Amino acid sequence: MSIDSRLLEILVCPMSKAPLVLSADKEELWCRSSGLAYPIRDDIPVMIAEEARELSKDERESISSAAEPPSR
Numbered sequence: 001m002s003i004d005s006r007l008l009e010i011l012v013c014p015m016s017k018a019p020l021v022l023s024a025d026k027e028e029l030w031c032r033s034s035g036l037a038y039p040i041r042d043d044i045p046v047m048i049a050e051e052a053r054e055l056s057k058d059e060r061e062s063i064s065s066a067a068e069p070p071s072r
Helices: 005-010 057-067
Strands: 021-023 028-030 036-041
Touching: none
Parallel strands: none
Antiparallel strands: 021 028, 028 036
16 A cells, blocks of 8 residues: 555545544554544545544554654
8 A cells, every 4th residue: 555645744634624644554544633544445545534434542542642742
């Protein structure tokens, strides 16, 4: 699976308008804000809320900790 990094920079969650995180192993784009996972089918992100699934608590925590800015 390959998503162009420029595309990933401009895609946002259609529900929250927040940035997305690529979960390459699950072939999904995850939104920390809405807690939704958007599928990627045939290398095309499916950005339809009805097609998304809810992230599990563990999945949400994994992107929350990965996205935390370093403390000063």
